[in-house]
Amino acid sequence: MFEKSLWVFHLNSGSCNGCDIEILNIFAPKQDVERFGIKLVGSPRHADAIAFTGPVTRECLPKVIEAFKAVPEPKIVLAIGSCACGGGIWYDTYAVIGGVKELYKILKEEYGIEPPTTIYIPGCPPKPEAIIYAVAMARGLVKQKQKREIYIEELDEKTERDIVEILFGEAKETRHFVPNIVVKTDGGADEP
Numbered sequence: 001m002f003e004k005s006l007w008v009f010h011l012n013s014g015s016c017n018g019c020d021i022e023i024l025n026i027f028a029p030k031q032d033v034e035r036f037g038i039k040l041v042g043s044p045r046h047a048d049a050i051a052f053t054g055p056v057t058r059e060c061l062p063k064v065i066e067a068f069k070a071v072p073e074p075k076i077v078l079a080i081g082s083c084a085c086g087g088g089i090w091y092d093t094y095a096v097i098g099g100v101k102e103l104y105k106i107l108k109e110e111y112g113i114e115p116p117t118t119i120y121i122p123g124c125p126p127k128p129e130a131i132i133y134a135v136a137m138a139r140g141l142v143k144q145k146q147k148r149e150i151y152i153e154e155l156d157e158k159t160e161r162d163i164v165e166i167l168f169g170e171a172k173e174t175r176h177f178v179p180n181i182v183v184k185t186d187g188g189a190d191e192p
Protein backbone atom coordinates (compact mmCIF):
# COMPACT_ATOMS: atom_id res chain seq x y z
CA MET A 1 0.00 0.00 0.00
CA PHE A 2 2.82 2.43 0.90
CA GLU A 3 5.50 1.30 -1.49
CA LYS A 4 7.32 4.59 -1.98
CA SER A 5 7.26 6.18 1.45
CA LEU A 6 5.48 6.25 4.78
CA TRP A 7 4.78 9.46 6.65
CA VAL A 8 4.12 8.88 10.32
CA PHE A 9 2.39 10.99 12.95
CA HIS A 10 3.67 10.09 16.41
CA LEU A 11 1.06 10.29 19.15
CA ASN A 12 1.93 9.88 22.81
CA SER A 13 -1.38 8.92 24.36
CA GLY A 14 -0.01 8.38 27.88
CA SER A 15 3.47 6.92 27.49
CA CYS A 16 6.20 7.04 30.14
CA ASN A 17 8.53 8.33 27.35
CA GLY A 18 10.47 5.06 27.06
CA CYS A 19 8.89 4.14 23.73
CA ASP A 20 9.14 7.73 22.48
CA ILE A 21 12.90 7.73 23.05
CA GLU A 22 13.18 4.55 20.96
CA ILE A 23 11.25 6.24 18.14
CA LEU A 24 13.69 9.17 18.21
CA ASN A 25 16.49 6.62 18.27
CA ILE A 26 15.52 5.16 14.89
CA PHE A 27 15.75 8.60 13.30
CA ALA A 28 19.24 9.21 14.71
CA PRO A 29 22.28 8.74 12.38
CA LYS A 30 22.96 5.13 13.47
CA GLN A 31 19.59 3.73 12.30
CA ASP A 32 18.53 6.60 10.04
CA VAL A 33 15.18 5.22 8.86
CA GLU A 34 14.60 8.23 6.64
CA ARG A 35 16.70 6.35 4.07
CA PHE A 36 13.72 3.94 3.77
CA GLY A 37 11.34 6.79 2.99
CA ILE A 38 9.98 6.98 6.52
CA LYS A 39 9.43 10.41 7.93
CA LEU A 40 7.83 11.90 11.03
CA VAL A 41 5.28 14.61 10.28
CA GLY A 42 3.89 17.29 12.56
CA SER A 43 0.24 17.02 11.56
CA PRO A 44 -2.03 13.96 11.36
CA ARG A 45 -3.51 15.42 8.16
CA HIS A 46 -0.17 14.87 6.39
CA ALA A 47 0.33 11.31 7.66
CA ASP A 48 -0.16 7.82 6.20
CA ALA A 49 0.26 6.15 9.57
CA ILE A 50 -0.28 6.98 13.19
CA ALA A 51 2.19 5.61 15.76
CA PHE A 52 0.77 5.23 19.25
CA THR A 53 2.99 5.07 22.32
CA GLY A 54 1.59 4.41 25.79
CA PRO A 55 -1.86 3.34 26.93
CA VAL A 56 -4.74 5.64 26.00
CA THR A 57 -5.53 7.73 29.05
CA ARG A 58 -9.06 9.03 29.69
CA GLU A 59 -7.62 12.55 29.68
CA CYS A 60 -6.13 12.06 26.19
CA LEU A 61 -9.04 10.16 24.68
CA PRO A 62 -10.87 13.11 22.97
CA LYS A 63 -7.59 14.36 21.42
CA VAL A 64 -6.63 10.84 20.35
CA ILE A 65 -9.97 10.39 18.57
CA GLU A 66 -9.57 13.78 16.86
CA ALA A 67 -6.03 12.93 15.67
CA PHE A 68 -7.11 9.45 14.56
CA LYS A 69 -9.95 10.83 12.45
CA ALA A 70 -7.65 13.47 10.92
CA VAL A 71 -5.32 10.88 9.33
CA PRO A 72 -6.60 10.32 5.78
CA GLU A 73 -7.77 6.88 4.64
CA PRO A 74 -6.33 4.38 3.93
CA LYS A 75 -4.21 4.60 7.04
CA ILE A 76 -2.31 2.18 9.20
CA VAL A 77 -1.66 2.16 12.92
CA LEU A 78 1.60 1.25 14.60
CA ALA A 79 1.04 0.26 18.23
CA ILE A 80 4.53 0.75 19.67
CA GLY A 81 5.20 -0.90 23.03
CA SER A 82 3.21 -3.13 25.33
CA CYS A 83 1.16 -0.20 26.64
CA ALA A 84 -0.08 0.76 23.18
CA CYS A 85 -0.68 -2.90 22.29
CA GLY A 86 -2.86 -3.76 25.27
CA GLY A 87 -2.55 -1.18 28.04
CA GLY A 88 0.62 -2.76 29.51
CA ILE A 89 0.71 -2.80 33.30
CA TRP A 90 -1.90 -0.03 33.35
CA TYR A 91 -4.52 -2.02 31.44
CA ASP A 92 -7.10 -2.07 34.25
CA THR A 93 -6.25 1.12 36.08
CA TYR A 94 -8.84 3.86 36.54
CA ALA A 95 -7.08 6.51 34.45
CA VAL A 96 -6.69 4.55 31.21
CA ILE A 97 -9.07 2.89 28.78
CA GLY A 98 -6.43 0.32 27.70
CA GLY A 99 -4.55 -0.08 24.42
CA VAL A 100 -5.54 0.48 20.80
CA LYS A 101 -8.05 -2.38 20.84
CA GLU A 102 -10.12 -0.59 23.47
CA LEU A 103 -9.81 2.58 21.41
CA TYR A 104 -11.12 0.67 18.37
CA LYS A 105 -14.12 -0.50 20.40
CA ILE A 106 -15.00 3.11 21.23
CA LEU A 107 -14.44 4.26 17.62
CA LYS A 108 -16.72 1.50 16.35
CA GLU A 109 -19.48 2.01 18.91
CA GLU A 110 -19.48 5.84 18.91
CA TYR A 111 -18.51 6.72 15.33
CA GLY A 112 -19.00 3.53 13.30
CA ILE A 113 -15.29 3.56 12.33
CA GLU A 114 -13.81 0.15 11.43
CA PRO A 115 -10.35 -0.69 12.83
CA PRO A 116 -7.55 0.01 10.32
CA THR A 117 -4.63 -2.31 9.56
CA THR A 118 -2.62 -2.38 12.77
CA ILE A 119 0.92 -3.51 13.42
CA TYR A 120 1.59 -4.47 17.03
CA ILE A 121 5.14 -4.05 18.32
CA PRO A 122 5.32 -5.43 21.86
CA GLY A 123 8.15 -4.74 24.29
CA CYS A 124 8.74 -2.34 27.14
CA PRO A 125 10.07 -0.51 25.26
CA PRO A 126 10.56 -2.42 21.99
CA LYS A 127 14.06 -2.42 20.55
CA PRO A 128 14.72 0.01 17.69
CA GLU A 129 15.28 -3.00 15.41
CA ALA A 130 11.76 -4.26 16.18
CA ILE A 131 10.25 -0.87 15.35
CA ILE A 132 12.25 -0.69 12.10
CA TYR A 133 11.13 -4.21 11.17
CA ALA A 134 7.49 -3.29 11.79
CA VAL A 135 7.72 -0.12 9.73
CA ALA A 136 9.49 -1.99 6.93
CA MET A 137 6.64 -4.52 7.06
CA ALA A 138 4.14 -1.70 6.72
CA ARG A 139 6.08 -0.50 3.67
CA GLY A 140 5.95 -4.01 2.20
CA LEU A 141 9.76 -4.37 2.30
CA VAL A 142 9.77 -7.46 4.56
CA LYS A 143 7.27 -10.16 5.48
CA GLN A 144 5.62 -10.92 8.81
CA LYS A 145 7.71 -13.55 10.63
CA GLN A 146 5.21 -14.89 13.13
CA LYS A 147 1.70 -16.18 12.72
CA ARG A 148 -1.03 -14.93 14.98
CA GLU A 149 -1.63 -17.48 17.72
CA ILE A 150 -4.10 -17.45 20.54
CA TYR A 151 -3.52 -19.48 23.69
CA ILE A 152 -6.45 -20.50 25.80
CA GLU A 153 -5.86 -22.10 29.16
CA GLU A 154 -8.67 -24.35 30.25
CA LEU A 155 -9.00 -24.69 33.99
CA ASP A 156 -11.28 -27.03 35.86
CA GLU A 157 -13.09 -25.72 38.89
CA LYS A 158 -10.64 -27.27 41.37
CA THR A 159 -7.53 -25.82 39.68
CA GLU A 160 -9.16 -22.41 39.58
CA ARG A 161 -9.89 -22.59 43.32
CA ASP A 162 -6.31 -23.69 44.07
CA ILE A 163 -4.94 -20.73 42.12
CA VAL A 164 -7.14 -18.28 44.00
CA GLU A 165 -6.03 -19.81 47.31
CA ILE A 166 -2.34 -19.55 46.36
CA LEU A 167 -2.77 -15.92 45.30
CA PHE A 168 -4.70 -15.15 48.46
CA GLY A 169 -2.00 -16.80 50.61
CA GLU A 170 0.74 -14.80 48.85
CA ALA A 171 -1.20 -11.58 49.23
CA LYS A 172 -1.49 -12.14 53.01
CA GLU A 173 2.31 -12.27 53.28
CA THR A 174 2.89 -9.13 51.27
CA ARG A 175 1.43 -5.66 51.44
CA HIS A 176 -0.43 -5.99 48.17
CA PHE A 177 -3.96 -4.75 48.03
CA VAL A 178 -6.28 -7.72 48.45
CA PRO A 179 -9.64 -7.41 46.71
CA ASN A 180 -12.64 -8.92 48.41
CA ILE A 181 -12.12 -12.47 47.12
CA VAL A 182 -14.54 -15.08 48.35
CA VAL A 183 -13.36 -18.68 48.02
CA LYS A 184 -16.21 -21.18 47.85
CA THR A 185 -15.43 -24.42 49.69
CA ASP A 186 -16.90 -27.82 48.83
CA GLY A 187 -19.20 -27.66 51.86
CA GLY A 188 -20.93 -24.60 50.40
CA ALA A 189 -19.77 -22.20 53.17
CA ASP A 190 -17.98 -19.02 52.16
CA GLU A 191 -14.52 -18.15 53.47
CA PRO A 192 -12.95 -14.71 53.11
Ligand code: SF4
Nearest residue numbers: 016018019081083124
Ligand atom coordinates in the same frame (compact mmCIF):
# COMPACT_ATOMS: atom_id res chain seq x y z
S1 SF4 B 1 5.67 0.00 26.95
FE1 SF4 B 1 7.10 0.40 28.63
S2 SF4 B 1 8.47 2.00 27.84
FE2 SF4 B 1 6.65 1.96 26.50
S3 SF4 B 1 5.25 3.50 27.38
FE3 SF4 B 1 4.72 1.52 28.29
S4 SF4 B 1 5.88 1.46 30.25
FE4 SF4 B 1 6.81 3.05 28.95
